[in-house]
Each structure stands twice: as structure tokens, then as C-alpha cells.
Amino acid sequence: MPKAHLKVWRGDDSGDYVEYDVEYEEGMVVLDVVHRLQATQAGDLAVRWNCKAGKCGSCSAEINGKPKLQCMTRMGTFVDGETITIAPLKTFPIIRDLVTDVSWNYRVAETMPELKLSGPDASGHRRMQQIDIDREQEFRKCIECYICQDVCHVIRDHPENQGNFAGPRFFVQLANVAMHPLDQNPKSATVAHGFGLDYCNITKCCTEVCPEGIHITDNAIIPLKERRVDEYYDPIRAIGRKLFGKK
Amino acid sequence: MADIETHEYDVLVIGAGGAGLRAAVEASALGARTGLVCKSLLGKAHTVMAEGGIAAAMGNVYSEDNWQVHFRDTMRGGKMLNNWRMAQIHAQEAPDRVKELEEWGALFDRTADGRILQRDFGGHRYARLAHVGDRTGLEMIRTLQQHAVHRGIEVHQECTVNRLLKDGDRISGALGYWRESGRMVLFRAKAVVIATGGLGKVFAITSNSWEGTGDGHSLAMQAGADMIDMEFVQFHPTGMVWPPSVRGILVTEGVRGDGGTLKNTSGERFMFNYIPPMFASETADTEAEADRWYDDKVNARRTPDLLPRDEVARAINSEVKAGRGTPHGGVFLDIASRRSEEYIKRRLPSMYHQFMQLAGVDITKEPMEVGPTAHYAMGGVRVDAETAASTVPGLYAAGEVAGGMHGSNRLGGNSLSDLVVFGRRAGENAAKYALGLSGQPSVDQGAIAERSASILKPFEGGRENPYTLHKELQDCMQENVGIIRTDSEMRQALVKIAELRERLTQVQVEGHIQYNTGWHLALDMEHMLRVAEAITMAAIERKESRGGHTRDDFPNASGDFGKVNVVVRERGTAVSVVQEPLPEMPDELKKLFEE
Numbered sequence: 001m002p003k004a005h006l007k008v009w010r011g012d013d014s015g016d017y018v019e020y021d022v023e024y025e026e027g028m029v030v031l032d033v034v035h036r037l038q039a040t041q042a043g044d045l046a047v048r049w050n051c052k053a054g055k056c057g058s059c060s061a062e063i064n065g066k067p068k069l070q071c072m073t074r075m076g077t078f079v080d081g082e083t084i085t086i087a088p089l090k091t092f093p094i095i096r097d098l099v100t101d102v103s104w105n106y107r108v109a110e111t112m113p114e115l116k117l118s119g120p121d122a123s124g125h126r127r128m129q130q131i132d133i134d135r136e137q138e139f140r141k142c143i144e145c146y147i148c149q150d151v152c153h154v155i156r157d158h159p160e161n162q163g164n165f166a167g168p169r170f171f172v173q174l175a176n177v178a179m180h181p182l183d184q185n186p187k188s189a190t191v192a193h194g195f196g197l198d199y200c201n202i203t204k205c206c207t208e209v210c211p212e213g214i215h216i217t218d219n220a221i222i223p224l225k226e227r228r229v230d231e232y233y234d235p236i237r238a239i240g241r242k243l244f245g246k247k
Numbered sequence: 248m249a250d251i252e253t254h255e256y257d258v259l260v261i262g263a264g265g266a267g268l269r270a271a272v273e274a275s276a277l278g279a280r281t282g283l284v285c286k287s288l289l290g291k292a293h294t295v296m297a298e299g300g301i302a303a304a305m306g307n308v309y310s311e312d313n314w315q316v317h318f319r320d321t322m323r324g325g326k327m328l329n330n331w332r333m334a335q336i337h338a339q340e341a342p343d344r345v346k347e348l349e350e351w352g353a354l355f356d357r358t359a360d361g362r363i364l365q366r367d368f369g370g371h372r373y374a375r376l377a378h379v380g381d382r383t384g385l386e387m388i389r390t391l392q393q394h395a396v397h398r399g400i401e402v403h404q405e406c407t408v409n410r411l412l413k414d415g416d417r418i419s420g421a422l423g424y425w426r427e428s429g430r431m432v433l434f435r436a437k438a439v440v441i442a443t444g445g446l447g448k449v450f451a452i453t454s455n456s457w458e459g460t461g462d463g464h465s466l467a468m469q470a471g472a473d474m475i476d477m478e479f480v481q482f483h484p485t486g487m488v489w490p491p492s493v494r495g496i497l498v499t500e501g502v503r504g505d506g507g508t509l510k511n512t513s514g515e516r517f518m519f520n521y522i523p524p525m526f527a528s529e530t531a532d533t534e535a536e537a538d539r540w541y542d543d544k545v546n547a548r549r550t551p552d553l554l555p556r557d558e559v560a561r562a563i564n565s566e567v568k569a570g571r572g573t574p575h576g577g578v579f580l581d582i583a584s585r586r587s588e589e590y591i592k593r594r595l596p597s598m599y600h601q602f603m604q605l606a607g608v609d610i611t612k613e614p615m616e617v618g619p620t621a622h623y624a625m626g627g628v629r630v631d632a633e634t635a636a637s638t639v640p641g642l643y644a645a646g647e648v649a650g651g652m653h654g655s656n657r658l659g660g661n662s663l664s665d666l667v668v669f670g671r672r673a674g675e676n677a678a679k680y681a682l683g684l685s686g687q688p689s690v691d692q693g694a695i696a697e698r699s700a701s702i703l704k705p706f707e708g709g710r711e712n713p714y715t716l717h718k719e720l721q722d723c724m725q726e727n728v729g730i731i732r733t734d735s736e737m738r739q740a741l742v743k744i745a746e747l748r749e750r751l752t753q754v755q756v757e758g759h760i761q762y763n764t765g766w767h768l769a770l771d772m773e774h775m776l777r778v779a780e781a782i783t784m785a786a787i788e789r790k791e792s793r794g795g796h797t798r799d800d801f802p803n804a805s806g807d808f809g810k811v812n813v814v815v816r817e818r819g820t821a822v823s824v825v826q827e828p829l830p831e832m833p834d835e836l837k838k839l840f841e842e
Contacts, residue, residue: 027490029605039714043765044758048288050456053496053601055385056291072604095427096762106289106396106404114397115352126349127361133354137379140354140386144290180354 001025004033004075007085008045012094017085018042024075030086031059031070034098046097054211057145061098062087067147069211089150091159102146108166111194112173117182132181135219139176141212142169148206148216154199165196168206168216175220178227197224251695252432254403256282257681258674259421259436261408261463264292265384265663266646267442268391269670270677271400274440279678282434283395284403284423286458290392293444293456294666297384298499298597300366300376301348301667302660303341307358308365309373309544314338316372319839321661323525324370324555325625325654326794327809328476331832332632333652337661337668344667345377353390355379367504370555370658372529373544374504381499381595387663406432408462409770410698411439411470411642412690418470418641419688422698426767429760431699435690437681440635440643440673441467441628448771449779450621451718451725454486454497460771461778463648467628468777472637474815475650476626477778478785479795481657482730484509484559486620488577493605495620498580498598500659502615503552505594506541507582509563510614511571517578518551521562526554541585557656557794560619564730567618577618583611619730623662625653625795626785629814635673641680641688645673651812655794705769706760709753713769716754720747720775728783733799737787744780751776780822785813788824 001023010018022037031049038045050056052071059070064085078084092100120126148168154161166174174195177183202225204217214220231237258274260267263285275281285292304317317338322329345363349355355377356364367374379386395402408423420435443463447455468474485498503509511517516537522530530551531537537550552559563578572578582591588611592599595610602608602615628637628644630651635643646666653661705713720743727740751772756765791805792798811826 025491027606028492032492038764039712039718043712043714043756044763046762046764050287050291050293050458051296052456052493053296054604055382055597056295056456058287058291074605099427099762102288109393110396112393114393117350117352120346124346125362126346128354128357129361130357133357137354137356140379140389141382142389143295143385144389176352180352 002080005081005083006033006037007083008034008037008097009087009094010045010097012096015094026076028075029071030063030073030075030084033075034070034086046095046099048099055143057143060089060145060147060150062090067150067209069145069147072211089146091150091156092146104162105144105146105149105167105169108170111166112170113177113185115177115180116184117180118184126182128181136176136179138214139172139220141214142172143212144169145211147209147211151205151209153203153205154196161196161199165199168221170195171197171200171224172214172216172220175224178224197221197228251699252430253435254282254432255435255687256280257436258282258438258440258677259284259434260440260442260674261421262292262442262444262646262648263289263402264294264442264444264646265387265391265666266670266673267292267440268388268395269667270440270442270645270674272391272395272398273671273674274678275398275400277675277678277682279681282401282403282436284406284408284421284434286405286407286426288404289402290388292388293458294384294388294663296454296456296497297387297663298381298497299368299501299504300378300383300660301341301345301387301663302368302371302375302658303345303377303664304338304375305342305345305363305365305377307362312373312375315839317341317375318836320371321658322654322840324658325656326804327654328793328812328829329654330632330651330830331836332830333669335836336632337652337665340668341664344664344671348387348390348667351390351394353379353386355386366501367553368659369500369503369553369559371660376504376660378501380593381501381597383663403432407767407770408466409702410694411466412694413470413639414688414690416640417688418639419690422695424702427762429763429766431702433690433695435687437684437688438641438643438677440645440677441648442644442646442670442673443648445624445647446775446778447621449720449724449775449782450729451721452486452495453621454483454495455621460775462771462774463644464624464627464781465774465777467637467639467642467644467648468781468815468817470639470642471817472639472642473629474627474781475629475812476655476785477650477781477815478789478813479625479655480621480782481556481623481625481795482560482619483622484556484563484619485580485617486622487606488573488616488618489575490606496601496605497620497622498615498617499595500556502580502582502595502598505582506585507580508550508552508585509559510579510581511566512573512579513571516552517566517571518554518559518562521558521565522551522554523558526558530554555656555658560730561797563617563619573616575616577616579614580617581614583613623647623657625655625657626650626782633672634676635669636676643673643677645669655796702770703760705754705756705766709755711750711754713754713756713765713772716747716750716772717768717775720744720772720779724779724782728779728786731797731799732786734787737783740783741780744776744783748776781815784822784824785815788813788826
């Protein structure tokens with residue numbers, strides 16, 4: 001059986017990498033190797049996981065410097081003898097080993113606007129055409145792995161921005177509200193204010209790492225920015241706002 | 248124990264999957280102070296793994312569908328062992344719960360005229376499953392999660408409940424620990440809703456995540472609640488079989504609903520050889536008729552690939568045992584030869600992904616290899632059909648942890664609907680009960696002190712590795728209490744379970760109490776051993792084969808056992824198993840089965 005050479009972060013912020021050799025078999029993913037490490041050499045190793053099939057977004061980590069799901073990273077993607085470095089997500093405080101404190105995301109979630117749908121028609125159905133919800137369904141594929149949040153330089157390099165910036169995961173959620181065909185929220189309230197959309201300079205890092213392949217930048221962030229420009233910076237509308245006092 | 252962190256609620260909900268979230272939303276809406284506790288982060292519960300859809304007789308695709316047909320399908324799928332009233336309530340209320348999810352933001356796939364689309368699934372007479380591609384569970388949990396967050400419900404994440412507390416006969420709260428800090432936390436509550444899901448982790452090959460350790464089953468049983476139908480474990484016919492590390496991961500029944508067929512290594516569609524008499528009249532007996540059925544559901548009968556799960560799992564098991572299985576011990580599931588690449592990628596995107604990334608198999612071009620995987624516990628806490636109340640005052644249960652709704656075998660799609668139908672009822676009735684009590688029931692300080700000390704025992708020194716104990720339990724249950732069972736093997740399992748229980752007293756974990764997964768597993772082992780024993784004892788008692796319980800030594804269904812539930816009760820250290828009569832179905836519902 002081949003052996004993988006791992007460097008795994010152990011401990012909290014003041015911790016360090018510890019090296020291990022772990023046997024693995026064909027077809028294994030990184031999470032399998034981490035589980036084997038737990039069962040044989042490091043019984044108290046902290047790692048989050050649930051579904052082991054790329055559906056729950058629990059096992060995010062930085063593998064050889066790239067944020068990925070451990071359960072979807074096959075051992076076959078490494079060259080023989082390559083050291084595999086597994087580190088916790090850098091953007092969030094380390095609780096222990098590979099587990100980080102992602103509670104900031106849950107606090108942002110509480111500030112998201114809620115969908116308010118129009119009622120059903122006379123036949124009792126809310127009718128929507130598939131073509132009109134394809135894009136929202138793409139947004140709703142999000143598994144909340146927070147890899148996009150981790151890689152976003154607005155908060156990765158500037159934690160002080162966390163108070164003013166919701167991050168790509170939540171721009172996707174805002175876009176879902178903004179583009180839902182039956183949503184009755186006033187658009188400006190949902191789209192424009194308070195979530196720090198302007199901090200994003202569309203470098204597409206989030207799109208590149210999304211394990212669900214959501215086109216975060218092209219399909220969510222840019223359309224939101226466009227709507228915001230339409231509503232707030234359109235010169236004719238700006239004059240209108242001045243004249244009629246509309247916000 | 249004055250220094251223990253304490254929270255006080257009217258209703259405490261344990262578990263934040265579909266049932267727990269729906270219960271919390273309802274309890275909170277009725278004005279009860281509501282707390283929600285979950286072992287993982289919010290939104291990661293096993294509900295996210297549900298793929299195919301939520302069954303509800305909305306009649307959007309076939310207007311002939313109605314609750315009576317859904318009720319009949321559910322009872323027949325459960326081999327008539329279901330609690331008839333639960334099955335009726337479920338069939339009647341599911342459409343409203345689906346529409347409610349839509350109102351709260353769920354975006355189901357649409358019909359051409361813009362209504363909610365419904366897909367075919369095993370055992371359902373008409374296309375009935377509202378769905379979002381093959382990620383319906385994710386849609387449901389995210390919708391409920393966001394709805395609950397906006398209702399301001401307090402959520403305690405990564406917190407594991409270890410004991411229920413009682414004041415005399417009635418519930419008074421729960422005691423748990425924070426996974427992050429390892430510290431104890433006390434929840435004082437007038438009512439508790441258990442919505443902890445399943446117990447798949449007692450088996451070696453399972454679709455369940457680490458959380459499915461049967462905590463809720465065990466907590467309720469220990470608190471004195473009656474448990475029913477524990478012998479019935481659903482082995483989903485199609486789990487992945489290769490590579491070994493993904494063995495057991497679910498392959499949605501939607502693959503077969505959307506045109507996939509099962510084949511052995513000779514290329515034979517073997518399901519035609521396994522059509523049981525109960526379903527013969529409505530199942531195609533030639534490939535030609537089955538093929539016609541995909542396009543003409545009125546004049547052709549349905550393919551046997553979509554028989555209920557217990558039938559398909561047994562058939563696959565038999566094919567593999569007869570030497571007609573794949574080298575990896577499964578059979579082939581082929582959708583590529585019927586459907587286009589574009590169709591497969593649109594209808595089954597996460598299956599496409601899963602096989603491509605984990606197995607290097609392109610399901611639009613090649614067949615999948617699949618085999619049975621421990622998926623779902625039909626058995627659980629005995630509840631009142633109307634109120635979801637257990638036999639312990641103040642204790643409610645909903646979702647997979649509750650028993651009765653699915654009888655001896657659950658139909659695909661009936662789980663997601665079960666979660667919201669009975670989650671809502673559990674939340675409602677727990678709130679009403681709690682709001683009707685005058686004071687907060689007292690908690691037993693002695694029990695809290697005892698637990699606070701004893702959960703730390705694994706740090707004190709022994710020689711057993713918790714991971715090893717877990718693996719031995721899984722292998723034992725897989726081998727001896729799996730798809731095919733016999734008396735002698737199950738008795739061996741009981742001996743092994745007793746041995747493991749003894750060795751668990753010598754368990755040793757390393758490190759400290761902060762986020763220590765080895766320690767958490769050591770504590771979960773107590774629950775797994777209790778439910779493994781309950782499953783085995785109930786399975787020994789039921790001397791027949793029915794649904795998710797197949798006996799080599801009693802291969803046929805028995806009329807007498809068709810009239811009883813096997814009830815498991817714990818009193819002190821003694822566990823008893825008795826047969827009790829099923830509730831009697833009223834005549835007007837019996838008529839639905841006379842065709």
C-alpha cells in the first residue's frame with residue numbers, strides 16, 4: 001500500500017504543522033486519509049465533515065495552499081511522493097487543527113433580506129417558468145462551504161472589512177432574492193445597501209474555487225453591480241430623485 | 248452544579264435537519280420560547296443528502312393522483328405495517344407543506360405551464376416527487392434554515408445532547424456538551440422534540456454521515472419511551488460500491504425514475520425475475536412494456552426497476568450472491584443507453600458530478616456500479632399519530648427517529664414529506680403542551696453531577712481505542728444483522744454487543760476536551776450500542792420476512808406478525824421486547840385496498 005506524506009496543522013493560532021505518513025488505497029480522497037490518520041495515529045485530530053460526497057460543505061480546508069473540499073480531492077491528483085499540506089481555512093480564526101470558527105458567516109446570514117413572494121393565482125399555484133428560475137437555481141446550489149469567503153481578498157487580507165462586507169456567498173444569496181420572479185421586496189432595499197458590494201473588484205477568485213461551479217462573479221455579483229448602478233448612479237434617475245425626493 | 252451554563256426554554260428541539268427546523272419554526276410561531284440544538288453546523292444535517300424529491304399528491308403531472316392513492320402506495324410499500332393514521336395524515340398534508348416550502352423560497356423544477364414538476368419514484372403509482380434536480384434535500388434545508396434564522400430562533404450549533412432529564416415522569420430538559428470547548432451545557436425545557444434522524448453508523452456500509460449514530464433513538468429509549476419497528480432497517484438498493492472509500496454513498500432512486508435500469512454482468516435486466524405477487528398486476532413483465540411505460544403511463548405498466556426499495560435491494564443481493572455481480576460486488580445501473588448527455592446532466596447534475604469526481608466514471612457514457620447501503624431506520628420512537636407525542640409526557644419525536652409512519656419499508660420521497668408534515672405537528676403540540684404547564688419542571692441535580700463526571704471518564708486511562716470499537720460494531724452488525732438475517736447470527740451479534748459494551752468502559756482517548764473527535768465518538772458509542780442491541784433483539788423477535796427485515800430462517804411473511812408491532816422498552820438496565828397489536832384501520836380506508 002502506498003504511503004502519503006502529510007503535513008497537517010495541529011493546534012490553534014499558535015500551533016504548527018505536524019508530519020505524518022499514512023497508508024492509502026486507490027480511489028481514496030484526502031478526507032479518507034485524514035480519517036485513517038485519526039483512527040491510527042492522531043485520535044484527537046479535529047476535522048469537520050458530514051456527507052463525504054460534496055453536498056454539505058463541511059470539510060473545507062486549504063490543501064497545498066488551495067481551498068478545497070477534502071472529500072472531493074482524490075489522492076490520485078497528487079504526484080507520487082508529493083507532500084500534501086492540509087491547513088485550516090486562513091480567513092477564519094482557528095478553533096483547533098482543521099476546524100475554524102466560521103460563525104461570522106452565520107451572523108451575516110441573519111442580516112440577509114427575506115424573500116416575500118406574491119400569492120398563488122386563482123388555481124392555487126405560484127406559476128414560474130423554468131427558464132425564469134434557472135439562474136436562481138444555480139445560486140441555490142450553494143453548499144455553504146465558505147471556500148469563496150476564504151479566498152476573497154477583501155476579507156482574507158483585510159479582516160477589518162468583515163463588518164462592511166458580506167462576501168461572495170452572500171452576494172449569491174442577495175442575487176437570489178433580487179432575481180426571484182415572484183419576489184415583492186422593493187429592489188433597492190434588497191440589492192443596494194449595506195453589504196459592501198462595491199469592495200468587490202471582480203477578480204473572480206470566488207468563481208474559480210466554487211466546488212459547485214456557481215458563476216458567482218458573472219451571474220450574481222456583476223448583475224447586482226449593474227442594477228446598483230442603474231438605480232443609484234443613472235444621471236436621469238439621480239435628477240429624478242433630487243426633484244421628487246425619492247430615495 | 249451552580250456553575251453549569253444553563254438555557255431555559257418552553258420547547259427544546261434536538262436536531263436541525265428538516266424535521267427539527269420545521270418543528271422549531273412551528274413552536275416559535277405559537278409563541279413558545281424555542282431553542283434548537285444540533286451536532287453539526289446549521290445547514291449540514293443529513294437532510295442535505297436527500298436527493299430525489301419530496302412526495303406529495305399534488306397531481307401536477309397526473310391529475311388522477313390524490314391523497315388516497317398516495318396513502319395506498321405508502322401502506323403497500325410498508326407491507327401494511329404502517330400506523331395507518333400517520334400514513335393518512337402524511338398523504339393529506341404533504342401538498343400543503345410543499346407549497347409552504349415554495350412560499351418560503353424553495354424553487355422546485357417546473358412543469359411546462361409553470362407549476363411544480365413531479366418525478367417518478369419507486370412504489371409511487373404516479374409521478375409524485377417535487378424536486379430540484381437531484382439536490383432536493385439541500386433546497387429544503389436551506390429554505391427552512393433561512394426561514395428559521397429570520398424568525399429569530401436561537402440555534403446552538405456543534406452541541407451534542409448526551410442525556411434527557413426528567414422531573415418524575417415528565418421531561419424537564421437535556422444535558423449536552425459543546426463540541427468546541429468540551430464544556431457541559433444544561434437546557435431546561437418544558438417539552439423536548441427529538442428530531443435526530445437515523446442510526447446508519449452502526450453498519451459498515453451506509454449512506455449516513457458521522458452524525459447518524461442513533462442518539463435520539465437511544466436518548467428516548469433511555470428516558471423510558473416505547474420504541475417500535477426497530478428491526479426494520481432500509482438498505483437502499485443503490486449505493487456506490489467503488490472505489491472502496493466511497494462505498495455506501497447514495498445514488499438517487501431518481502436515476503431509475505428518470506430512465507435508468509439495473510443490469511447484471513450478462514447485461515440482463517434482472518428485475519423482471521424478482522416481481523413479487525403483491526405488485527405483479529401493476530408491474531411490466533416484459534422489457535418492451537417497461538420501455539413503453541417511460542412515455543406512456545396510461546397503457547403500459549411500470550418498470551420493475553421501480554419496485555419498492557426492499558424488493559430491489561434483495562434482488563441485487565441475490566444477483567451478486569449468484570455470481571452475476573460486478574468485480575466490485577455490485578450490479579450495473581445504466582441510464583446512458585436511454586437518455587442523452589444533456590438530459591442526464593440537467594436532471595441528475597450531482598450524480599454526474601459525484602461519479603465523475605469520486606469514481607472517474609462518466610454516467611452519460613458508462614453504467615454506474617451500485618449495491619445496497621444502510622440508509623434509513625423505519626423504526627423509532629412510538630408516537631401518537633395526531634400529536635407526535637411519545638409515551639413520555641413532554642417528549643415528542645419527528646422525522647426518521649419516529650417510528651410507525653413507514654411500516655416495514657419506506658418509499659423514496661416519503662421521508663422529506665414526513666419531515667415537514669410531522670415536524671410541524673411535533674412543534675405545534677410540544678408548544679401547546681409547554682405553554683399549558685405553569686412552572687418550569689425541575690431538573691435532577693444528582694443526574695447532572697453524575698453525567699458531568701462520567702463523560703470525562705474516557706480521559707482517565709484504559710486501553711481501548713474508540714475507533715476500533717466502532718469498527719468492530721459496524722462489521723458485526725453488517726455481517727450478522729444486515730440485509731439477510733438468521734437467528735444464530737443475530738445471537739452472536741448480541742454477544743458481541745455485550746462484549747463491546749464491557750470494553751467501552753475501558754475506552755481511552757488522547758488529548759484534551761476541546762473539539763476532540765475521538766472523545767465524541769467514545770461518547771456516541773454508548774448510543775450506538777443501545778440501538779444496535781434494540782435492532783437485534785427486535786429482529787430476533789420477528790420470525791418472518793417483511794420489508795426491511797429478511798430472515799433466511801423465516802423467508803416468508805406471516806399473517807400473525809402482520810398484525811403486530813415489536814415494541815422495545817428499557818427499564819433500568821433491563822430491556823424487554825414484546826409484540827403489541829397494530830392500530831386497526833377503519834373500514835372506509837380498508838376499501839382502498841380492495842381492487
